[in-house]
Amino acid sequence: MYQYDAIDKDFLADRSAEFRGQVARRLAGELSEDQFKPLRLMNGLYLQLHAYMLRIAIPYGSLNPTQMRKLAEISRTYDKGYGHFTTRTNLQFHWIKLKDAPDILDALASVDMHAIQTSGNCIRNVTADPYAGATAEELDDPRVWAEAIRQWSTVHPEFSWLPRKFKIAVTASVKDRTAARVHDIGLAIRRGRDGALGFEVMVGGGLGRTPYVGSTIREFLPAKRLVSYLEAILRVYNRLGRRDNSNKARIKILVATLGAEEFARQVEAEWEKAGDASDLPDTELARIRAAFAPTRFETLTARSxxxxxxxxxxxxxxxxxxxxxxxxxxxxxxxxxxxxxxxxxxxxxxxxxxxxxxxxxxxxxxxxxxxxxxxxxxxxxxxxxxxxxxxxxxxxxAELATPNMGLVSDIIACPGLDYCALANARAIPIAQHIAERFADPDRAEAVGELKIKISGCINACGHHHIGHIGILGVDKKGEEFYQLTLGGSGAEDAAVGQMLGPALPANRVAEAVDQLVEVYLRERQGEERFLDTFRRTGVSPFKEAVYADAH
Amino acid sequence: MRALTANRLIDGEVVFWTDGRWVERFAEAQLFADDEAGEAAEAHAKTEVTTVVEPYLIDLIDAEGIWAPLSYRERIRALGPPNHHDHGKQAEGGAVVEALLNAHGAARSTGRVNLIKRK
Amino acid sequence: MPTRIRLQDGGFSLVEDPFTAVADDLQVPPGDVIISLTRFQAEGERLLSEGRAVGVRLESDEGAEALAYDLPRIAVVALAFPKYRDGRAYTSARLLRERYGFKGEVRAVGDVLREQAGFMLRCGFDAFEPADGSSPEDWERATQRFRHVYQRGTDARAPAFEERGQ
Known part of the structure; x- marks a missing residue:
């Protein structure tokens, strides 16, 4: 794993000191809330329904035991003894006090952790394949590149005040476990014909109000030109992304407006002009790579x-x-x-x-x-x-062994209106009801792979658009209702789900999922997953089952 | 009927306005039958920029004899997260908490008089 | 005379500002002026011929390349921050310095807070009109906040990957 050196450690200390000063100025009234908000957001601090929420970065989802123990300690000291792991592979604490935030950042820095750029209109925590370094499928270790991106994007002088937030994913296997195609930039590691390492560069994916699957703007970018190419993309976006309407400010809107070809042309032109000055030298890439050198494995037989x-x-x-x-x-x-x-x-x-x-x-x-x-x-x-x-x-x-990975009860849900100031409806109880309905593990296994994703608002932290079954909470005349979508995927076969029909009241959702599953079990052919069956049959049989009573 | 609410700057705690001060329990919130009095209190609260963040008025309804926030969002704020009944203000229990837990005020309004979407 | 914070020889100080910023609907007074891009395109030639120093203000949606050929004649480029969260001027500053080799003053105007000091310095700004009442000492402190940087910028600071190589 990557070990922070003196430079990385100094940086975290400096950042923490900076934020301590900003908090003091806010409490003294020298900074208004409007001025302070972007600053606290860039340090991951939100004001939620019940308290402040601190979002802690877990760069490319990688932690060591010392860090995990520190998170536990922080949760006991400053929170209520628990935390929430997010779809950005971060950790959120829900019960944070503003006055404690600088001390928490110091505690995090003591184990080489931070909350830098976990919110705000900047480059966010980079996602990489959680099986990096362990799966035989990968072409290269994506953590090497994710770490390079972490450093490059940290307090970037030019790209810290973007039109909107910016998310990058690095995937290295045919099987995509990062949802790369629905990121602002998705990087898929490729090998050229000569064996050279490079990236397929996908831009303009995203969820939220207007979901898009990203477009490939370059089939093969030589790996060592990564940083300069990212700078070219960010520069075009920083200049041309919309600033007049935050709902239309993500890069996906720019790519859709210009068209992927024209966007690519502008990026290539900028990249050519800028040259390779910002690319990392081979020595630095080698240094980072060495940190991820394979751990010592014992020589064992395949069968235990x-x-x-x-x-x-x-x-x-x-x-x-x-x-x-x-x-x-x-x-x-x-x-x-x-x-x-x-x-x-x-x-x-x-x-x-x-x-x-x-x-x-x-x-x-x-x-x-x-x-x-x-x-x-x-x-x-x-x-x-x-x-x-x-x-x-x-x-x-410790109740951590539920055998349900990829199954119907392995549900993604954002905190929703249980905690979140942006939410329109709760997500957690919906997940709980569905999981309880499919508590029988034999039945869950018989259903097979089924990805249910729930968001409490259109911002889509729960990735509902890319759920095989997606569920979006809405406020309908003062009551919690839920819109269902089918057929989404965040994997290598990425797709945005299709609306099933009118929103359902909260007490109908788990039952509707059950009805959808029954349709699948009835219609499926051979080894089809829920998603495959849906893609073959279309929405009709599913819609009929759920809305039968409405006719 | 209305009440005035905000989050306290220093710790984010949900607070309610009562005669010039901020209290943590909804049960102790001042009730404004008169729009003007509520808006005057809100205007004053907005000047307390080092005490609270974004104060706003919420609509209340009669829930079995007790005034309760109209919207489920505001009931959740007044209670604490539904997924942890031992966390937040609801942990204390009491008649008002019970009434809020049982309130089912559905209405066209979100209950926030001036809609605030914040981070 | 009004003042602005100036970065000179690595230090920040409050210095007098000989330039008058002139709105498009006002007459151009005598002396050194900063005018809009539109006005510069219409009247720049004449104003320059009068022997005065001319600066141009670029709004955040106006790209630096609009001035590419005129830069040798321009004393100041004032880059506007309509809101401090609007980050377009950082790109403009870098392009002015790195792509067009502009040697004159690059000034931050508008919603300019000390929180941006580090970013601005690294993108090639060297003059600042703070809107938060901050002093040169505040700017000095803000730009010295981080002992290291991770990227190559317009300034001369060595990025972490170079520091490590030494």
Whole structure:
């Protein structure tokens, strides 16, 4: 993992000191709320319904056990003993006091963490494949490039006051676990014919009010030209993105307005003029790459007799292995998904004790490596198959072993109106109702892959547009209603979901999901997933089932 | 009927206006039957820029004999998050909290007299 | 005479401002002036021929390339911040310095707060009309806040990747 050096550590200390001064000036009345808001947002501090919320960056979703323990400690000291992992692979604390925020930033800095640019109209925390360094599918380690982007984007002199927020994802496998196509910039690592490393550059994806799947503006960008190319994109956007209407200010609107071809032409022209002055030297790329050098794996056989024997006697372990254990590039190892989606729990929430359990397990069995996924779960990327039974037992004791990865109860939900000042409706109770309805693990497995994503408002933090079933909370004449969409995907087959029909009242949503699932089970052919069946049949049979009573 | 609410600057706590000061419990909020009196209080509150953030008036309805915020958003603010009943103001319990938990005021209005969308 | 904060030889100081900023609907007074791009395009030739120093104010939606050929004759480019969150002028400043080699004064005008000092300095601004009453000392402090930077800017600071190489 990347280790902060003296420069990185100084930087966090300086940033924290800067924010301490700004908070003091706000409390003394020297800064108005209007002036202070953009400053606190750039340090991840929002004012929500019940208190301030602090959003802590987890760069490319990567944490070590010391950091995780510090998060647990902060949650106990300054919050109410829990936190919420987000679709941007960040962590949010909901009960923060403004006066404590500078001390919290100091505590974070002590373990090389921060809240820099987790909000505001700047380049946000970069997403990378949570299986980086562990999956055999990847063409290169995306963390190398994500770390380069983290540094380049941190307090960027030219691109910290953009028209709107800006999100970048780096994916390195055919299977996309980052939702790259719905990012402002999605970078997909490619190999050229000669084996050279590069990126397919996708621009203008996004969710929110007007969802778009991004357009490829360059099929192959030589890897070492990454930073200059990003600067060219950002420069065109900074100049031409709309500033008159924040709902139309994201880069997706600019790309859609100009057309992807014209946008690409302008980027290429700017890139050519700017040259390679901003590109990182090979020495720096090599330094970053060395930090992600493969951890020492033991030479093991692909099959663990101990694990096989344990599975044979424990159906629970066998089920966990079927759903939460993913193949590792190294024989005898596995990638373990830690579920933050216990039935009836708040999706993405972890309490301090759970954080500590995961930290302990990572340290003892997982090479000290923890990942956060954009689907709001945690990952132990390097676990020996011999140890999976022990890991499973410890996770189960902490209610972290729900065997539901990718299944109907592995639901993404934003905090919604339980906490969020922007929300129009609650998301959490809807997720809880659906999960409870599909609590039977046999049934959930029979249904197979089904991604449900819930947002409490049009800003789409819950990624509803790209859910196989998407659910959007709306305020309809003072009551919470929910609009359902079908057929979205954030993966390599990215698509924006299609509206099912009129919004449903809260107490109808879980039932409607059940009806949708029944239609799928009736209509599916062969190995089709819910998404495949929907794409083949179209919306009609699903619509009929849910709105049958309305006729 | 209306009440005046805000979040306290220093800690973000939801607070309500009562005769020139801010209190944490909705049960102690001053009720304004008269629009003018409410708006005067709001105007004054807006000058308290180092005490509270974005004060605004909310509409109330009669919920089984107790005045409750009209909108579910404002009821959630007055209570705490529905997913953790032991967190926020609701943890204290009491008759008003019970009444707010049971209130079902659905209305055309969002309950925020002047719509605020903030971060 | 009005003043502005000027960056000279690495230090910030309050210096007198010989330029008068002239709105388009007012007559151009004698002496050194800063005028809009529109006015410069119409009257710049004549004003320059009168032997005075002329500056041009670019609004945030006006690109620096509009001045590319005139820059050697221009004393000041004033880049407007209609709101401090409007970041277009940072790009304009960099283009003026890095692409067009402008050696004159690049001045920040409008909603200019000390919070932007570090960004402005790194993009090539060297004169500032703060709207928050901040002093040269405030600007000095604000620009020295970060001991390191991660990117190459218009200023001479070595980015982290170069510091590490040393």
């Amino acid at each position: 007799e101990a694990f096989e024997a344990a599975k044979a006697t424990s159906p629970a372990l066998a089920r966990f292995a079927r759903n939460n254990l993913k193949p590792h590039k190294q024989p005898g190892y596995g990638i373990v998904e830690v579920s933050l989606k216990a039935i009836g729990a708040t999706p993405g929430d972890a309490n301090a004790e759970q954080m500590e359990v995961v930290a302990d397990l990572a340290e003892r069995y997982g090479q000290g490596d923890i990942r956060v996924t954009h689907e709001q779960n945690l990952v132990l990327p390097h676990v020996k198959l011999d140890d999976v039974a022990a890991v499973h037992a410890a996770l189960a004791a």
